[in-house]
Amino acid sequence: MKQHIITRALAAACALACAVSLAGCGASEEGKIRIGIKFDQPGLGFKKSGTYVGFDVDVATYIAEELGYTRDEIVWKEAPSAQREAMLQNGDVDMIIATYSITDSRKAVVDFAGPYFVAGQDLLVRDDETEINGPEDLNGKRLCSVTGSTSAVTVKEKFADEVQLMEQPGYAECATALFSGIVDAVTTDDIILAGLASAARGQLKVVGKPFTQEYYGVGIKKGRSDFAAQINDAIEKMIEDGSWERAIEVNTAGTDYSPNPDYNPPTPTEGE
Incomplete structure (x- = not known):
């Protein structure tokens, strides 16, 4: 319930x-x-x-x-x-x-x-998930990401032959698909996933193996x-x-998330 x-x-x-x-x-x-x-x-x-x-x-x-x-x-x-x-x-x-x-x-x-921040694309799974421990475990899995996001583009470029990608207009819909078992994981930036995991009160978890840098x-x-x-x-x-x-x-209170210190905090130099 x-x-x-x-x-x-x-x-x-x-x-x-x-x-x-x-x-x-x-x-x-x-x-x-x-x-x-x-x-x-x-x-x-x-x-x-x-x-x-x-x-x-x-x-x-x-x-x-x-x-x-x-x-x-x-x-x-x-x-x-x-x-x-x-x-x-x-x-x-x-x-x-x-x-x-x-x-x-x-x-x-x-x-x-x-x-102003550097994130890394990661995976969000159900708390009882044991098969997905990183991007190397995605073969045959169903993923959800958001239309127009760099995360969706990355999946299409790197994992097109391995996964089935569902695109949704927002991450609330992706989280719903994950809860209901329609997909096996949600993929986007780690800080976004940390927020979703916090809102799910322990029923979702971030895998913790980022595989990109998102500025x-x-x-x-x-x-x-x-x-x-x-x-x-x-x-x-x-x-x-x-x-x-x-x-x-x-x-990010209540999660184990912390920014990657190799990239954060960044130096803002774009556009000048």
């Missing part, structure tokens, strides 16, 4: 997020900063009781305040993985901080500041090097004053 309740809660989170994202569309956004985040990623970007919480939210809030905006002057926008480039190109948001990996293909159409950047519109420099200054300050480390600790 407990598992059923958790599964329903994870699945409902994404549906709620979609509905909430439509609210307030008629409100004036003049004099405010519009920031795209995820609404369905526990520990990173999550809509909870009328507020937004998570590591990405904390980073975004810190940057916005360094740019001169108050918390009340931040307009949060849902930024699904497959829509992020279009949102920046169309001017729907001023920046996107949504587990947004910096890649050459993305840099062809948008710019980045950062990175999270702040997505901005093409040609704004001055804006990138300001964002990078804010990220550097967040790291130096200890706010970055505290945000990691708060948002």
Whole structure:
């Protein structure tokens, strides 16, 4: 019964997020900063009781305040993985901080500041799973990842002949598929999986063998090097004053997760 309740809660989170994202569309956004985040990623970007919480939210809030905006002057926008480039190109948001990996293909159409974090793609499995202990055990397995994510691309490039990939619009749906046995594992960045495992209260676990490095950047519109420099200054300050480390600790509490010290904290140099 407990598992059923958790599964329903994870699945409902994404549906709620979609509905909430439509609210307030008629409100004036003049004099405010519009920031795209995820609404369905526990520990990173999550809509909870009328507020937004998570590591990405904390980073975004810190940057916005360094740019001169108050918390009340931040307009949060849902930024699904497959829509992020279009949102920046169309001017729907001023920046996107949504587990947004910096890649050459993305840099062809948008710019980045950062990175502000370096994650690694890993695997999330049910707590009683014994056969999957790393990427070497994926042959014949069914995986779930999110449409438009670098994780899904990596699976197609590295494991296309070994696994069956299900793509979903959000990680809540992937977690639901994992609980129900439709898939054997969920794959994406380790810090995202840590948030999902925390929300599942011990019924899911991260394998703990990352096989990529994902440099999270702040997505901005093409040609704004001055804006990138300001964002990078804010990220550097967040790291130096200890706010970055505290945000990691708060948002991964209750898990064994810690950032890879070989890559974190990163030096923000993109876009300048």
